[in-house]
Amino acid sequence: MQLVVGRIGRPHGLRGDVTVEVRTDDPESRFASGAVLATDPASAGPLVVASRRWHSGTLLVRFAGVDDRDGAEGLRGTVLVVDSADIPPSDDPDEFHDHQLIGLTVVTPDGERAGEVVDVLHHGQDLLVVRRGGADVYVPFVKALVPEIDLEAGTLLVDGPPGLLDPDQMA
Template identity: 45%
Template structure:
């Protein structure tokens, strides 16, 4: 199975290095010198790591045959994959496995997965809801209790307002009406004192 491990960003410097968006939990071992990757688009062939170093929290990679900034620019946006023989963790999924899965709350479809944002503290599922709006869903067991790759869906137990909180404020902005924050159900009253 091919597993996505990085997306190449912009060139760094003039000697062919590139920045990399890391999509693996073990970047130091995965991007060791000599590591070879399958590349998408396939027209780029395979890439072999010539150098790997960190610049603060950004991984910089150099590849054999990539020696100039112009060479590095040609790699921008490419995705790196490696061949995996086994599944190391039954509760781990890669972005390519999650893309386009139906998102359900109970038996109701509320959208589809369009991406995965990996962060230091927790990952976020990027969901396009039924209205075409983007919703960021914390990828934690309490909110995403089930991922079923075979049947093509992700089950959510979202906290109240996760899919509506931003829409309500946007609708109020569009209509020019003030939101009722008092909890009384009226935004204001008219009348004359007696």
């Protein structure tokens, strides 16, 4: 399974740096010098990270062999991916990678099936995107609301206030 870890944005400067829209919970290791990233489209890669730095909250990356603004512009819009099999499991039993959560069945404390996790968003507060019927609801990924995750059973318990999983209650 290919996991999206970022998307290349506009060039930054004249020496081949690009902005990267980060889509991973571990940008420090995913974009470490020497890291090899597959791409979509595949014809753009693989790309090897030559250097990376943060600038005003934006990740700037330079890839090996991309030495000027024109080369950087040619990468704009390229999606950066890694193989989920290459990501080691966490030693912390309360820490999960996004790909482990996506696809889990959401259940309520009384055992009712309430939907499926279709994405995990990282916007300061991690949010589970739960598809319930034809609509998506957003559940803050905190222990108080998601007290139990059973990867072997493929389930995630959501125990929140009434209306949390009701798409009609979203503002």
